[in-house]
Amino acid sequence: MRHLVPRVLEWRAAGARCAVASVVAVRGSAPLRPGAALCVHSDGTALGSVSGGCVEGTVYDLAREVLASGQARLVSFGYSDDDAFAVGLMCGGEIDVLVQAVEDDTARVLAAAQPAVAARRPVVLARTLPEPGGPAVGAVAVWQDGHLGSTGSADLDLAVLADARPMLRRDDTAVRSYDLGARGGTRVLFEAWAPAPRLLVFGANAHAAAVSRIGAFLGYHVTVCDARATFTTPERFPDAHEVVVDWPHRYLAATETDHRTVVCVMTHDPKFDVPVLAEALGRPLAYVGALGSRRTQARRLQDLVEAGVSPDDVAKLHAPLGLDLGGSTPQETAVSFAAELIAVRSGRSGRPLSLLDGPIHLQGPLTGAPGAVC
Incomplete structure (x- = not known):
């Protein structure tokens, strides 16, 4: 619900009433995790989601009823074998939803x-x-x-x-x-x-701009950093939350990171990427990736070893970054990176779902994921 709070407060400040429906628990396969929310204004405006569409209409109606009655409700929704078109989660899971009016x-x-x-x-x-x-x-x-x-x-x-x-x-x-x-x-x-996890993008080029855009879309707090002031401007990186002119390794050395932080090195220039990768690989981060050709990566690995990075730390590096999707443009490279990041973050294979069995949606919390729920 965190992302809806500013709008809820705007509505309340304007004198309007609203109700919030929040996913309390999930059993089995469901499209959104606990914490996902749908907010309904007294004029009928709705923001957010609790199920990706499966039960939105019914929850919306419940929110309108709660606004009228003032009585909070706790309801459950699940799949109906008898009537596939009945209100329920077609993916086969069950969710509990709290619906309450946002009072003073x-x-x-x-x-x-x-x-x-x-x-x-x-x-x-x-x-x-x-x-x-x-x-x-x-x-x-x-x-x-x-x-x-x-x-x-x-x-x-x-x-x-x-x-x-x-x-x-x-x-x-x-x-x-x-x-x-x-x-x-x-x-x-x-x-x-928790605050949104950080995505640190080092390098001021078209690939970095595409990665910063998809990172923001995924819910990361994006910082773009490069030592070249001419290229490192907010105008060139409108999707980044921060644009920093500094040497990448110096900036990273002075920056707080945690186990959810993602680092992408897009410079493929040894004088930039080796020092910053040496700094990044010594930290407990969620993902460290670097752009570059096979030849660049072979030289980079040798340079990292010569710089004193241990073999275990070198093995953490995802380079060339991304999954084998066959893309080449900056936008396609960003999609490839995002796909690998999600797979690494969730411990999944990255293979086509059509070739796999088992649950599609993860069960339980997703470690290291952005706060992407509504």
């Missing part, structure tokens, strides 16, 4: 969390799941140096805060159950909103 208390919680999200700091949003005849949904937002909101129970608030803080280091969605004694059990939906 929830809007205040989201507004308090938004500055942390905008500053690329982690946030955890916790919402109680409604039970039949139970209280309204309570919401708590937690960030590194603060929190706001309440579940409606002081004891539950303490438990939620204790469980939310460790989740600031993750990018995940989970449901936890709490026993409140005389009040019975309560379930809480936690959404950990």
